[in-house]
Amino acid sequence: MxxxxxxxxxxxxxxxxxxxxxxxxxxxxxxxxxxxxxxxxxxxxxxxxxxxxxxxxxxxxxxxxxxxxxxxxxxxxxxxxxxxxxxxxxxxxxxxxxxxxxxxxxxxxxxxxxxxxxxxxxxxxxxxxxxxxxxxxxxxxxxxxxxxxxxxxxxAYTEQVFAARRREKVSGTVCAEHPKGRAGKRCPTPFPLLGAELGADLLDDHTSRQFLMTFNAAEVPICWRETESTEGRFSWTTNDRQIQWCRKHGLKVVAGPLLLLDHRDLPDWLYLFEDDFENVLEFVSTLVRATVNRYRGQVDYWICAGRVNSDVLAMSEQERLRLVARTVELTRELDPDTPALVSFDQPWAEYMRERHVDFPPFHFADTLIRADIGLSGLMMEMNLGYFPGGTMPRHILEFNRQLDAWSLLGLPLWLSLCAPSAYHDDPLAVRKVALRPGSWTPAAQQSFAARLIPFALARQSIQGVLWNQLHDSRPHDFPHGGLFDDRRQAKPALRTLAAIRRKYLKSVRE
Structure with missing residues (x-):
């Protein structure tokens, strides 16, 4: 005690x-x-x-x-x-x-x-x-x-690392993780991506223009519930058009998660088989085959699975681990040239205060890597400020410590983020979670983006940052977590993200 x-x-x-x-x-x-x-x-x-x-x-x-x-x-x-x-x-x-x-x-x-x-x-x-x-x-x-x-x-760390990257671009001799290049060796820096999830609908012209001004990547969600609402019958219309739009405008395409272990994403008919793991495994394999075969060559990164620690379906942790591993193996088998990621939400595993698990996010990721199944990268999903089911807000150096820990696993890292812009009731939010009165405003959401995202992009281990909720005017996961409000107006955070791209990403690339 x-x-x-x-x-x-x-x-x-x-x-x-x-x-x-x-x-x-x-x-x-x-x-x-x-x-x-x-x-x-x-x-x-x-x-x-x-x-x-x-x-x-x-x-x-x-x-x-x-x-x-x-x-x-x-x-x-x-x-x-x-x-x-x-x-x-x-x-x-x-x-x-x-x-x-x-x-x-x-x-x-x-x-x-x-x-x-x-x-x-x-x-x-x-x-x-x-x-x-x-x-x-x-x-x-x-x-x-x-x-x-x-x-x-x-x-200071953020500004000096990006300055080192600009020097590296000129001389090719500065290690980008070292603000003054103390390593004295060639340290190639990949161009980081900044993007957002497109949502379940096509973007209107106004939203499209602002999206293209802000991001160089887009996450195309593969919602199993919508894609295969009836067993064996697939509908690809929205995803087809989303990917075509991305390719037309030169955006990197991040597709998935192919399997999102969230009861809001799984088709209703799957629960008829939840006590039969082998059947579930076969259904998931069918989905992965159909999706990867359809979009192979049009996708730059696959998110094979997400929210893998969620307590959904009647599966043991070992079965869930096996299921996620199968999505990675099959994706790499069908599309060996495209990186395959797995996404883990709540990386601090706050939910373990309620229940013990054998595979918290970090250990789950470590086990997948040791299995040598071709995993190419790890994504951490942080939905800040939401309780339960999200990640509690922390100061910038605590985020740094978490990124340091995950960097030790030796794979490129991605962040999937959102944070609220208000604390009152959101009737279109699917998740009914608590937000402390007075805690979140448009300015607070903007401040969060301005502080954390450049800092994350400065790290050499980070390959991309995605805002995982675009607008609040359609049904969405987390209350007020979008970059466009319920009247389709851009929030201050969107302008901040556009400024981040102009200041930090173009200076590296151009």
Whole structure:
């Protein structure tokens, strides 16, 4: 059992208890039972190992972010939550600062100033632990400064890496991951892709023009429910026209997922066979064969499977692993020249606080790679701000740490992203998920895109970034997650994405 005192006490809510979880050194979380006892958050689990607490916490100027403590031992005395969250954040900023300095990052003076302020306020918070209200106030001030330092640091990294890529283009001697080229060797940099999912309908002329001004790639969704609504009868009309439109306008085509393990995407008739895995495997194989044979030569990347950790159909984890592996094997067999990807949503696996799984996303990906089935890349789907079923918002260096971990698997990475632009009810959203009142606005969505997407594109391991929901005027997955609102008007985030393409991608290519 671990206990945390929460100040101000009104922040110790049931929402905090529902979202908080404990993870070990391998970043895998344990199933936990949580309780709110006055000003104390209590977490019960079946082991007593040291753990990091991950919990949502409001920070002025930054919104609500899921922050993590350092590694803490179980003890009788409760920890002071604001203090431990800021301790963990400062350590993360300092460690990343040191790591990037080693590869030649020129650190702006403002980063050092903000970090010094954060440490000074943290010192006051630590001294005032016997006065929790005062300590919490200093902790909040420290957190603001630490997160400002993190944002400045990440922005400096982004700008200097892209500057290194421009130098590399001229000289061919700079390693793009090293802002000052300390590696001193040729390090080819692939041209990264920025795209969005087209949705289930054809784009109108107005939307098409803005799409082409913003993106160099498009994700063409293969919705099994629509493609094969009746067993054995396929309808390709929309996908045919979408792919033709992409090829006409020179967009890279990312098609899929061929198999999306989401009950909203699977055809109703498939559930008649869910207790017969071999039959399900054959139906999936038929879909993959039909799709790949039809579009071979017209698609630049296949997403073979997505949301592979979803608890759908009556399958064991081993069967799900086998099913996903089959989609990759068959795709590569039919189209060996086109890269085959698998997409994993919720890469932090927050859902493991509710249920144990043998194959969290990272381990699932590692197992597929070790199987040597021809997997060409990994996609992480992050639907930010949605709970449950999405990814809780985090600060930029926590995203960096996740990307670092997945980069160790040795395959090109892709990101599939969306974030809300409002928090009120969305009648056209299929998923009915909670959004904290006041938490998301068009400006917040724009800020998220402006901060994370250039940072991701700066990483050499990232091959592409896709916004996975285009408009809110048609039925869609996540509330307010599109780039066009319910009146088909472009949101500020779309303009930001267009600016990102102009500033960062063309400078690399042209």
């Amino acid at each position: 671990m206990r945390f005192r929460v100040f101000p006490a009104e922040r110790n809510t049931e929402q905090l208890a529902r979202q908080a979880y404990l993870a070990g050194i391998d970043r895998t979380s344990w199933p936990v039972r949580t309780a709110v006892e006055g000003d104390t958050l209590v977490l019960h689990r079946s082991v007593s190992d040291s753990a990091n607490l991950h919990a949502p916490w409001p920070v002025e100027g930054h919104g609500e972010l899921t922050l993590s403590t350092g590694s803490l031992i179980e003890r009788t005395e409760p920890y002071l939550l604001p203090l431990e969250l800021v301790r963990g954040t400062i350590v993360q900023v300092r460690n990343q600062l040191s790591e990037w300095q080693l590869i030649g990052l020129a650190v702006p003076k403002a980063v050092g100033g903000k970090l010094a302020t954060a440490i000074e306020r943290f010192s006051h918070a630590a001294v005032e632990q016997n006065n929790p209200a005062v300590s919490a106030r200093y902790s909040d001030e420290s957190l603001r400064a630490a997160l400002e330092a993190a944002n400045l640091l990440a922005a």
